[in-house]
Amino acid sequence: MKTLDQQPNTTTANATAQAQRARWLLYGEIALGIGALILMPIAIWAALAYAPTDAVQGDVQRIIYVHVPLAILPYVAFFVVFVASILYLWRNDERWDMLAHASAEVGVVFTTLMLIVGMLWGQGFWGRPWDWADPRLTTTFILWLIYISYLLLRFYTGNSERGARMAAVLGIAGFIDVPIVHFSVTWWRSIHPDTNYLVDNGSSALPPAATFALLVSFVAFTLLYVLLTVQVYHSLTLRRAALRLRAEAEDVTSES
Amino acid sequence: MGYLIAAFSVVWVGLIAYLGWIALRIRGVRLELETTRALVEEREAANKQA
Numbered sequence: 001m002k003t004l005d006q007q008p009n010t011t012t013a014n015a016t017a018q019a020q021r022a023r024w025l026l027y028g029e030i031a032l033g034i035g036a037l038i039l040m041p042i043a044i045w046a047a048l049a050y051a052p053t054d055a056v057q058g059d060v061q062r063i064i065y066v067h068v069p070l071a072i073l074p075y076v077a078f079f080v081v082f083v084a085s086i087l088y089l090w091r092n093d094e095r096w097d098m099l100a101h102a103s104a105e106v107g108v109v110f111t112t113l114m115l116i117v118g119m120l121w122g123q124g125f126w127g128r129p130w131d132w133a134d135p136r137l138t139t140t141f142i143l144w145l146i147y148i149s150y151l152l153l154r155f156y157t158g159n160s161e162r163g164a165r166m167a168a169v170l171g172i173a174g175f176i177d178v179p180i181v182h183f184s185v186t187w188w189r190s191i192h193p194d195t196n197y198l199v200d201n202g203s204s205a206l207p208p209a210a211t212f213a214l215l216v217s218f219v220a221f222t223l224l225y226v227l228l229t230v231q232v233y234h235s236l237t238l239r240r241a242a243l244r245l246r247a248e249a250e251d252v253t254s255e256s
Numbered sequence: 257m258g259y260l261i262a263a264f265s266v267v268w269v270g271l272i273a274y275l276g277w278i279a280l281r282i283r284g285v286r287l288e289l290e291t292t293r294a295l296v297e298e299r300e301a302a303n304k305q306a
């Protein structure tokens with residue numbers, strides 16, 4: 001089976017160009033890291049101290065300031081997987097494949113944290129962490145399983161081109177569940193709060209301090225998503241450069 | 257209040273741990289890259305001498 005690391009354009013010049021790209025990625029990571037470091041304490045302060053206490057739910061409602069960004073950003077992450085997978089199949093450029101892989105990994109981490117945090121909120125407010133009859137919870141769990149399968153497929157197929165193509169197909173097909181998750185609360189009867197809890201007639205349904213806390217948290221988590229995706233992408237580019245160089249070392253050995 | 261503290265702890269410990277794990281992955285791969293690059297250069301030099 002032909003692997004990506006065995007493609008013919010394996011030269012030391014390519015490795016140098018990749019090292020230069022990696023340097024620019026590093027600068028981007030530093031800028032994103034500084035931005036996230038500044039915003040994160042503000043987001044925590046706004047969520048725990050600045051936003052008012054909810055009259056019905058009490059302090060447990062403050063969980064939404066992390067739960068909502070962690071619920072929205074996987075939509076973005078899996079949309080990036082969807083688009084990058086289409087572009088990979090169309091252009092056959094491995095950079096799209098690596099972007100899809102990186103975004104899927106970060107999306108799964110965010111979805112996992114969102115599910116845990118949601119269960120803690122459910123236990124605190126509903127008195128139970130999970131309800132299998134609820135469409136939002138069940139479709140989100142299915143979404144998590146789809147992208148866990150995507151990552152397992154990537155893990156077991158290594159750097160093979162066939163594995164990358166199979167993962168791209170799964171990345172495209174798996175995105176079907178995203179709109180189902182989003183609209184599940186309006187399509188079916190659900191105990192999960194719908195978007196009217198946050199937005200009413202195009203404006204925020206929350207008090208101004210709560211809106212501020214949610215927005216700051218959303219921006220901070222978005223920076224973290226980009227930072228993490230760039231870091232995972234960086235690690236994947238370095239890994240492929242190492243595999244190419246190893247193949248080149250084997251070629252040099254066989255020539256001698 | 258306990259659920260709130262647990263939720264924030266899970267998120268921040270989880271994200272920091274994940275960030276640290278990625279940094280370790282990058283360091284490991286970078287080390288592998290440097291070792292392999294040195295090996296390629298060494299073998300190319302040996303081939304030229306031969």
